[in-house]
Amino acid sequence: MIPDRLDTTWIVLIGLALATILVPPLVPRPLFANALLLTFAALKGRRIVLDFLDLRAAPALWRGLVSAWILIVVLFAWLASAVVVLI
Numbered sequence: 001m002i003p004d005r006l007d008t009t010w011i012v013l014i015g016l017a018l019a020t021i022l023v024p025p026l027v028p029r030p031l032f033a034n035a036l037l038l039t040f041a042a043l044k045g046r047r048i049v050l051d052f053l054d055l056r057a058a059p060a061l062w063r064g065l066v067s068a069w070i071l072i073v074v075l076f077a078w079l080a081s082a083v084v085v086l087i
């Protein structure tokens with residue numbers, strides 16, 4: 001039996017959540033750890049938007065806008081964490 005897209009996304013989300021739990025104790029550099037955690041968050045957000053909110057079937061403009069929004073939010077969060085770490 002081949003898993004459908006939602007099952008695959010669910011498994012990927014669980015794997016990313018477990019990776020999110022494992023990163024802080026394993027990565028000693030806070031700036032790199034924050035970047036890695038936020039990358040996981042962006043990947044999870046994109047998978048949720050594309051598969052569970054069914055944006056995969058939407059026009060490319062909407063997919064691009066929502067993906068850009070996720071990227072902008074993650075970049076602002078990383079900049080904020082970088083300022084805190086560097087100060």
